[in-house]
Amino acid sequence: MSALGTQAAELAAITGSGRRLGRRGRVRWGTWIALLLLALFAFLPVYWLLVTSLTPDDLVFRFPPSPFPARVTFDHYAEVLGNPAIFGYLRNSVLVSVITAVLSVVVSMYMGYAFSKYRFAGRKSLMYFVLSSQMFPQALLLVTLYLVFAQFGLLNTYLALIISFTTFTLPLCVWMLKGFFDALPDDLIEAARIDGAGPWRIFHSVVLPLAAPGLVASGLFAFVRGWNDFIFALTLAGPDKQTLPPGLVNTFISEASTSWPELMAASLLVSVPVCVVFILLQRFLVGGITAGAVKG
Amino acid sequence: MTLELSRRDLLRFSAVGVGSAALLGLAACAPTPSTPNPSGDAKPTNFDFASWSLSEDAAKGAVQSAMDAFAKTDSITISPVTYPYNDYLNQLTLQVRGGQFSGAAQLDVAWLSALAALGKLVDLSSFATGLGYTASGLGAGKIDGAQYGLPWTIGAVGLIGNAELFDRAGASLTPTTIEEFEEGLRALKGIGVIPYAASTKAAQLKDILVWMQTFGSPIIDGGKTTVGDEASVKAVEWYKKLYDEGLIAPDVDRAGARTLFAQGTTALYDDALVGKSAVTSQSPDSGLGDKMTPIARPVLKAGDTPQEVLWGHLVVVVDGEGAQTAAEFAQWVTSDPQQTVDYFEALSLPPTTEEALASDAVKNDAFVAAFTDAVTVDAQPSPLWQYVGYAQMESAIADQVQAVLIGQSSASDAMTAAGSTISGLIG
Numbered sequence: 001m002s003a004l005g006t007q008a009a010e011l012a013a014i015t016g017s018g019r020r021l022g023r024r025g026r027v028r029w030g031t032w033i034a035l036l037l038l039a040l041f042a043f044l045p046v047y048w049l050l051v052t053s054l055t056p057d058d059l060v061f062r063f064p065p066s067p068f069p070a071r072v073t074f075d076h077y078a079e080v081l082g083n084p085a086i087f088g089y090l091r092n093s094v095l096v097s098v099i100t101a102v103l104s105v106v107v108s109m110y111m112g113y114a115f116s117k118y119r120f121a122g123r124k125s126l127m128y129f130v131l132s133s134q135m136f137p138q139a140l141l142l143v144t145l146y147l148v149f150a151q152f153g154l155l156n157t158y159l160a161l162i163i164s165f166t167t168f169t170l171p172l173c174v175w176m177l178k179g180f181f182d183a184l185p186d187d188l189i190e191a192a193r194i195d196g197a198g199p200w201r202i203f204h205s206v207v208l209p210l211a212a213p214g215l216v217a218s219g220l221f222a223f224v225r226g227w228n229d230f231i232f233a234l235t236l237a238g239p240d241k242q243t244l245p246p247g248l249v250n251t252f253i254s255e256a257s258t259s260w261p262e263l264m265a266a267s268l269l270v271s272v273p274v275c276v277v278f279i280l281l282q283r284f285l286v287g288g289i290t291a292g293a294v295k296g
Numbered sequence: 297m298t299l300e301l302s303r304r305d306l307l308r309f310s311a312v313g314v315g316s317a318a319l320l321g322l323a324a325c326a327p328t329p330s331t332p333n334p335s336g337d338a339k340p341t342n343f344d345f346a347s348w349s350l351s352e353d354a355a356k357g358a359v360q361s362a363m364d365a366f367a368k369t370d371s372i373t374i375s376p377v378t379y380p381y382n383d384y385l386n387q388l389t390l391q392v393r394g395g396q397f398s399g400a401a402q403l404d405v406a407w408l409s410a411l412a413a414l415g416k417l418v419d420l421s422s423f424a425t426g427l428g429y430t431a432s433g434l435g436a437g438k439i440d441g442a443q444y445g446l447p448w449t450i451g452a453v454g455l456i457g458n459a460e461l462f463d464r465a466g467a468s469l470t471p472t473t474i475e476e477f478e479e480g481l482r483a484l485k486g487i488g489v490i491p492y493a494a495s496t497k498a499a500q501l502k503d504i505l506v507w508m509q510t511f512g513s514p515i516i517d518g519g520k521t522t523v524g525d526e527a528s529v530k531a532v533e534w535y536k537k538l539y540d541e542g543l544i545a546p547d548v549d550r551a552g553a554r555t556l557f558a559q560g561t562t563a564l565y566d567d568a569l570v571g572k573s574a575v576t577s578q579s580p581d582s583g584l585g586d587k588m589t590p591i592a593r594p595v596l597k598a599g600d601t602p603q604e605v606l607w608g609h610l611v612v613v614v615d616g617e618g619a620q621t622a623a624e625f626a627q628w629v630t631s632d633p634q635q636t637v638d639y640f641e642a643l644s645l646p647p648t649t650e651e652a653l654a655s656d657a658v659k660n661d662a663f664v665a666a667f668t669d670a671v672t673v674d675a676q677p678s679p680l681w682q683y684v685g686y687a688q689m690e691s692a693i694a695d696q697v698q699a700v701l702i703g704q705s706s707a708s709d710a711m712t713a714a715g716s717t718i719s720g721l722i723g
Contacts, residue, residue, distance in 0.1 A: 057577060057578055058578060058579060058580040059580065060578065061555045061558065061559055061578055062559070062580070063559060063561065143390065146390055146394060147394055150394050150395075150396060155396060234379065234380075234383060234387065235387060235390060239376070239377075239378065246380070249380045249382075249383075250351040250378065250379070250380050251351065251353075253380055253381075253382070254348075254351075254352035254353070254354065254355070254380075254381060255348060255349075255352065255381040255570060256554075256570045256571045256573070256574040257551075257554070257571075257573075257574030257577070257578070258551070259353075
């Protein structure tokens with residue numbers, strides 16, 4: 001190749017890479033802007049929650065609103081922390097949500113494994129039947145469940161909440177875990193069987209350890225469903241069994257007014273433990289959800 | 297590789313499943329425990345008292361004191377049952393229908409028909425005589441001649457103005473006719489405030505009913521709805537005119553109106569007495585309470601009676617265990633002279649007996665006295681409250697009025713449609 005041709009080739013390489021760098025730069029800027037907008041969308045409400053919780057009552061509705069409160073007060077936090085009922089609601093929420101999560105995971109892991117690895121008549125129909133329950137709005141079943149629980153004397157008990165929450169979380173947990181089990185190679189199970197392991201041993205010693213991310217993801221999903229539920233907790237639980245959502249509404253929303261700053265302070269305080277749990281388990285959550293989603 | 301389930305395993309598991317279902321079915325078919333029927337008890341018994349006020353910081357102290365005082369007198373226990381106001385009727389209905397609740401219950405005057413339709417409320421007529429209840433109070437708790445509710449506090453939803461802003465604008469605080477009212481609103485617009493924070497959000501547009509009545513539509517006449525008549529159409533056209541002129545603002549509900557009023561952004565809004573403390577607590581103006589002035593609703597023609605919608609709380613009794621003692625409690629808490637005055641002093645909610653209304657505590661409260669004279673004196677229950685499905689009827693009207701406000705429908709078409717829906721709901 002001539003010197004000119006070499007130079008031309010080098011120039012083409014430089015400009016080509018320059019164009020690629022330029023495109024890469026634009027893509028990077030675009031990505032950052034998109035991420036920034038998403039972050040604002042996600043975190044601006046939380047920031048506003050924080051600002052409102054620190055604003056005195058007479059400045060909460062000041063217009064135009066200010067991103068920084070003119071005066072800061074911690075009175076609302078003091079009021080929330082001084083209200084023992086809030087901690088009662090928190091205790092009830094943690095208890096009910098954790099038990100719901102554990103129960104959902106335990107039941108759904110066996111169901112999911114059966115749907116994934118076993119072949120029996122009616123398997124697909126049963127799977128769709130289980131999933132079809134998700135089509136019903138929860139409120140539709142409230143009256144019926146209320147009457148059933150009343151019949152069994154379960155009203156105003158933790159059991160009523162746990163059973164009803166588990167009922168709604170099970171189908172999706174089963175679906176998620178089935179997808180996760182589908183992704184596990186059958187060779188592992190075959191190898192374990194050749195080594196003499198029975199079905200029980202295979203499932204608990206070989207499959208479950210590999211399915212840990214899926215189990216955690218399902219458990220967190222069930223936990224969040226139980227944590228956020230309002231209408232069932234309001235209807236089925238008595239005053240001493242109320243969870244956070246109806247408890248906070250009962251405490252801070254009245255006939256004539258809403259104590260927004262106290263409500264924001266309470267919401268922030270009670271979300272801290274949940275955030276900590278999610279941060280600690282986030283790597284399992286991402287892995288579990290995506291693995292289940294691909295195969296589902 | 298798939299794991300095969302043998303036919304024997306499948307049958308075994310199916311048998312376990314079917315057997316469990318059968319056991320559950322048998323349990324479900326078990327006879328229900330019978331509800332005791334102690335109505336007419338001579339000895340005081342424990343009972344439940346349902347009240348949304350028990351979960352509200354501002355009111356629960358006063359209500360709990362009343363419960364404690366009565367319980368101590370009779371050496372009984374009154375168990376509190378509480379739900380947030382917005383979910384209260386649904387929850388109470390579920391409890392009553394399911395037989396889980398009996399006893400006394402606080403009730404909004406608008407909800408009486410819905411709860412009475414369950415057929416479990418006790419007729420308290422014998423508990424209402426000779427105690428000096430006001431006629432309007434008793435009327436609020438009566439359905440088809442049966443006194444299902446004893447009045448606990450009775451007021452109205454009326455116009456409340458900011459006297460300082462009215463003075464600054466040179467607007468009259470006592471407009472008599474609609475024309476004078478409109479002039480006042482235009483003057484208020486001149487000082488840069490929202491003249492009237494009227495309800496324009498669909499959830500609160502039931503407030504237009506009282507304006508329809510002002511324009512001459514009775515809403516219900518002879519068991520049929522008059523929504524869609526000339527008067528109701530004129531009312532909606534008038535409302536639309538206010539909206540187009542900027543005399544009322546978009547997207548305002550009761551809570552929003554209170555906030556705007558508290559901030560001094562509006563000069564006039566609709567509220568009941570119970571809203572005053574909510575407004576003053578969120579206002580940077582510590583003297584706002586003194587500026588709040590009740591205003592009689594203007595009329596179409598001079599000489600007409602102002603139309604005001606009733607507001608209030610009743611105490612009802614659900615038949616069942618403890619109903620007798622609960623009825624005595626309902627009577628005591630709504631009519632005992634000392635108790636009713638104490639309740640007023642705690643919450644500024646007007647009592648419902650002539651004796652209590654004539655007490656110094658009530659007469660010396662300037663705002664309550666002014667509100668009673670200007671607004672409550674003409675208050676009537678909404679004509680729709682007599683129907684169990686009144687909320688759906690209100691929604692039908694509200695949705696159509698909002699369509700008019702945003703230009704999607706004419707007032708005539710909208711009210712015809714609303715009237716048709718209401719007729720269907722009346723049956």
